[in-house]
Amino acid sequence: MDNFETTIGLEIHCQLKTKSKMFCRCNNDSESSKPNTNVCPVCLGMPGTLPVANKQAIEWTIKTGIALGAEILPESKFDRKHYFYPDLPKGYQISQYDMPFCHGGQIEIGGKIIHLNRIHLEEDAGKLTHPAGEKYSLVDLNRAGTPLMEIVTEPDISSPAEAKQVVEELRLNLRYLGVSDADMEKGHLRCDANISVTSKKQDTN
Template sequence: MSYQPKIGLEIHVELNTWSKMFCSCLNDPDERHPNVNICPICTAQPGSLPVINEEAVRKTIKTGLALNCQIPEYSKFDRKNYFYPDLPKGYQISQEYKPLCLGGFLEINSKKIRIKNIHLEEDTGSLIHPSDADYSLVNFNRAGVPLMELATEPDMDSAKEARKFAEELHLIMHYLDVSDADMEKGQM
């Protein structure tokens, strides 16, 4: 019996917007200067209300159109509940059920790799682990940074094909000026 791989991907792309996903804080997850790009919204203070980043929506729709997706008339955000120290709200604002982009494909070597959906969500903070310490600190600079998540169908048959898909997507992100997509900085 021979098994053949079937590969689908979920790729997060950090959008290069001026501000974060749901507040006006600078979209700069600066790791060298913790907690300088924060406000009551991205640190989940009681009474703070999020306002959607229009630029992030536009960049996601632009990506969807470039990847042959349908753009539904109606889209909504959901709460994905989980506990983690760098997620102050106890939930992440995401688009589980009504994403901005549906369907679509990216052609790789004359083969269409189907795209299930593309949706927006916010990033969490990051943990800092000081050396020789028995505690961790939380940096909220990254909390609320806009992320675009692209999910493919399991249409790829090899790691080589999956890599080619990721490389092609990387080029498209640059061309559309949606993201810097710098892997070393965790932007894709």
């Protein structure tokens, strides 16, 4: 692998620990409650329901952006991201695309600056459980609608070790700010890695 170089960008999803969900008044507790008890017509996607954004979640997203040196945009909006998945009852996710709350920012690891592309706010999906040996899956929608903040880095990361440092540094910041418990074992902090592996450029001099 010495002849190859790695370029990595991360999409880090963080559950915010607000009292209520992102677009309804349901209790934001997907862990200790019985399955499908913290749900309502809004987070179940019933026809005619209208979402109302969680003010605390928006404030915490902006707070995180300020802490990470991001630009706070004067105007923002939510968008519908359409896709089908068993634990997404609406058939779409309320997210942000071209007008997020925060643009730019950075995370420093060992003297190296990892630039951020954006920080935006969306809602989490439900949770699927697959009982061993069974031919069916169970759907728990208690998590559906949980405020989910997404931090997207630029492809400035050049190794798995650096990627780990970025997530660990971000976790420290989120816990210090008090916006999330950032417990990865409980799914509070999840990460998607976009990885490119290319041949190293040969020095022709």
